[in-house]
Amino acid sequence: MSGLFSNVFLTALLFGAVTAAIPLLLAGLGEQMSEKAGVLNIGIEGMMISGAYLGFVGAYYSGSFGVGFLTGALGGIAVAALMALLCVRIGLNQIVIGIALTLGLEGLTALLHHFQFSRSYPRLPAVPITEIPLLADIPILGPALFKHHLIVYFSVAMVLVMIWVYRRSQLGLNLQAAGDKPAALDVAGIDVIRTRTIAVLFTGTMAGLGGAFLANVGAGLFIPFITNGAGFLGIVLAMLARGRPVWVLVGALIFGMCLSLTTAAQVAGINVPTDVIQMLPFLAVMVMLVLFGRRASLPAALGIPYERGAR
Amino acid sequence: MEPINEGPQTGQAIVTLEGVTKRFPGIIANDQIDLEISAGEVHVLLGENGAGKSTLIGMLSGLQQPDGGRILVDGVETAIRSPSHALSLGIGTVFQHNMLVPTLTVAENLALGGPWWQRPKIAELAARVAEIARPLGIEINLGARVSELSLGQQQQVEIVRALLRESRLLILDEATSMLTPQGIAELGALMRRLVERGLAVVFITHKLGEAADFGDRVSILKLGRKVGEIPPERLRKLERAALVDEIVDKMFGRQAGDDAVSIPPRAANDDVLLEVRDLSVPATADMPGLEAISFTIGKGEILGVAGIDGNGQKELAEALAGQRPAAGGSVRLGGQSLDDLEVGARRRKGLRYLTDDRLGEGTVGPFPVSINYFLKQIGEPPLWRSGIERSREIESRARSLTHLYDVRTPALSTPVGRLSGGNIQKVLIARELAEGAKAVIFNKPTYGLDLANTLATRQRIRDIAGEGLAVLLISTDLEELLSMCHRIVVISQGRLVGTVTNGPGAGEKVGRLMIGLAA
Numbered sequence: 001m002s003g004l005f006s007n008v009f010l011t012a013l014l015f016g017a018v019t020a021a022i023p024l025l026l027a028g029l030g031e032q033m034s035e036k037a038g039v040l041n042i043g044i045e046g047m048m049i050s051g052a053y054l055g056f057v058g059a060y061y062s063g064s065f066g067v068g069f070l071t072g073a074l075g076g077i078a079v080a081a082l083m084a085l086l087c088v089r090i091g092l093n094q095i096v097i098g099i100a101l102t103l104g105l106e107g108l109t110a111l112l113h114h115f116q117f118s119r120s121y122p123r124l125p126a127v128p129i130t131e132i133p134l135l136a137d138i139p140i141l142g143p144a145l146f147k148h149h150l151i152v153y154f155s156v157a158m159v160l161v162m163i164w165v166y167r168r169s170q171l172g173l174n175l176q177a178a179g180d181k182p183a184a185l186d187v188a189g190i191d192v193i194r195t196r197t198i199a200v201l202f203t204g205t206m207a208g209l210g211g212a213f214l215a216n217v218g219a220g221l222f223i224p225f226i227t228n229g230a231g232f233l234g235i236v237l238a239m240l241a242r243g244r245p246v247w248v249l250v251g252a253l254i255f256g257m258c259l260s261l262t263t264a265a266q267v268a269g270i271n272v273p274t275d276v277i278q279m280l281p282f283l284a285v286m287v288m289l290v291l292f293g294r295r296a297s298l299p300a301a302l303g304i305p306y307e308r309g310a311r
Numbered sequence: 312m313e314p315i316n317e318g319p320q321t322g323q324a325i326v327t328l329e330g331v332t333k334r335f336p337g338i339i340a341n342d343q344i345d346l347e348i349s350a351g352e353v354h355v356l357l358g359e360n361g362a363g364k365s366t367l368i369g370m371l372s373g374l375q376q377p378d379g380g381r382i383l384v385d386g387v388e389t390a391i392r393s394p395s396h397a398l399s400l401g402i403g404t405v406f407q408h409n410m411l412v413p414t415l416t417v418a419e420n421l422a423l424g425g426p427w428w429q430r431p432k433i434a435e436l437a438a439r440v441a442e443i444a445r446p447l448g449i450e451i452n453l454g455a456r457v458s459e460l461s462l463g464q465q466q467q468v469e470i471v472r473a474l475l476r477e478s479r480l481l482i483l484d485e486a487t488s489m490l491t492p493q494g495i496a497e498l499g500a501l502m503r504r505l506v507e508r509g510l511a512v513v514f515i516t517h518k519l520g521e522a523a524d525f526g527d528r529v530s531i532l533k534l535g536r537k538v539g540e541i542p543p544e545r546l547r548k549l550e551r552a553a554l555v556d557e558i559v560d561k562m563f564g565r566q567a568g569d570d571a572v573s574i575p576p577r578a579a580n581d582d583v584l585l586e587v588r589d590l591s592v593p594a595t596a597d598m599p600g601l602e603a604i605s606f607t608i609g610k611g612e613i614l615g616v617a618g619i620d621g622n623g624q625k626e627l628a629e630a631l632a633g634q635r636p637a638a639g640g641s642v643r644l645g646g647q648s649l650d651d652l653e654v655g656a657r658r659r660k661g662l663r664y665l666t667d668d669r670l671g672e673g674t675v676g677p678f679p680v681s682i683n684y685f686l687k688q689i690g691e692p693p694l695w696r697s698g699i700e701r702s703r704e705i706e707s708r709a710r711s712l713t714h715l716y717d718v719r720t721p722a723l724s725t726p727v728g729r730l731s732g733g734n735i736q737k738v739l740i741a742r743e744l745a746e747g748a749k750a751v752i753f754n755k756p757t758y759g760l761d762l763a764n765t766l767a768t769r770q771r772i773r774d775i776a777g778e779g780l781a782v783l784l785i786s787t788d789l790e791e792l793l794s795m796c797h798r799i800v801v802i803s804q805g806r807l808v809g810t811v812t813n814g815p816g817a818g819e820k821v822g823r824l825m826i827g828l829a830a
Binding site: 168169170171173174176177180181183184185186187188189190299300 | 394395398410411412413414415419420422423424425426428429430431
């Protein structure tokens, strides 16, 4: 059992946790903004898979991870634009459209991948690492936390940005009003539809980046259905976080740790059936929902399309 | 320090309405309304439900557009296109249901509407709020979350918000309906201070006392028309009692054509059929409870329940029908206690309830007309046997009911939701009067019906009473009650505040009770 607590094992565990947490963090932060603005964005899973596929294709053909993240984000935005059109502007049912987008894009990306690569799954080269000077030299924690691709630092920095937006900016007020009392926002002279559209497009960007990260950094390749519920975990995170970006980060790290344990335990050669270990993240979801789910407070107008004059 | 902009001359018209007309399908909500709203005046719009007050406000605040006539702002004809356009013209509205985001603080609510890329200018805001609120005697805690404020405080925040946007005309829509008596007095004083500073205030209410206490000018609306206006000079001169008499006369006074009243004849008898004693229902957040409701209805009698909508009428009907648990009191039908009985059992005893929510609660829209006749007998013989529907039996009974109650439906299999409101009402009546009805509760039976169906329904109710049933008729339409009932009780805030025997002068007595005056 000594292997369990060796430095190498702990570093691998933490490194894996961060890598697994980043897509969830991006998805959770994105979903959080949609929900704040009153749009229950079930289509986020579809936005992620779109980002994963286009992100992979971009990185594969250009040879640049930067281009990959750009195309990934665009892939998420494209799906989000469709969602915004159907659910925010036209006012169709957000749950139905969200599920349709998710299922549709899972199928579409699998199909396109099959056309392009047949049954082969080409790999990307190892992702370039940016070390943070000094911090990266800390034993165990250094290599685990401070030797990552730039996008990882960007994602964590986004937590601070979101805190600022929600606490300090006019946009934050508008978003919250759009979710809690859209009529009040409308009377104040701000376009509710536009505010919600901005939120959904932001969700698409973040989900697209998360999907691209999952494929390009996490796995190094694209396989159909690679997101495997990461978007839905993002929805759970956003709901549990009750509008606080920090809690999305905490939740993402907890889930990331569970996911990482799955691999790390195998590396350490612990004799537990892998099926049991693979259950961990979902067990963690259930435990967290039981513990905190009841206190989750959602915006009053969540899921309700806005129509002027309708009460 | 002059927080309110230039300050127009007192008495100068800010907004003038000329022959403004607004039609909705089947109804003229505003018919040729002339109105002048002047700086330095509290202009009270007084009227019952459906008098057209809300529509008028909707047009002033940019939510609706008039179909005829014109609106002049500062003497210039102006189409008020949207709420934000109204604001830019200096017309601020405080709606009956507040427009604040409960999860934000007061300051954040006031900052709402700024450019999205900016930081909310809370400090600047605080200075301006203090400048506006202090002379008006309002205390505003900018850091408090709106959900923690009382309704009166929330209203003050909304008034301050309107002033922050440099409103010259402030519209207060049913502003007192949610306030405590003290809150109402404070609002009255605040309105006085506002007009002293040169603003115009339009104050909408259905309470006569408030009109007399707070108004400089009173306009009275009735059924979409303006039926009277009392200018400031007369208002000041009139004694309060004389003023009240004049307004009551205009609001409820009989007019030509009102004489077509036919109270159904009723053979003298002392048989009490429905007896309610001290019925009470606890209040909840959004509805008043019922307190010590007592009345009796005799055989063949129609007892009307008058009152402004939302004063416990629906709760009363539901408590009687057994749909809402009562906290105390007793209900007896034909001498038998119904207190411990469930909805179905009360129905079988002969107590029937026709809801005002015909499609939501009364019928199942997608089900065929035929099944809707027997909704409350599903599974029971003879129409069902061992759980299996006997369609031939249902069909033949449905056909005879359709004929008997003159339901105009393309076929018995037509979904009931496709029928007109009047025909749905007939289906409901047919169902509820079937087999052994003794006492029938009607909640707003003609609401939303066209004239022909209204008259048919009223005649049906008279016939029912003529057959010796007891009828409780709940309506917000006073004319309707006066044209049908033997006696009328008035409900206010969940209590019965008086009983009036129908006859000459009854309308005024009921009207006085409705607006909070002793008969």
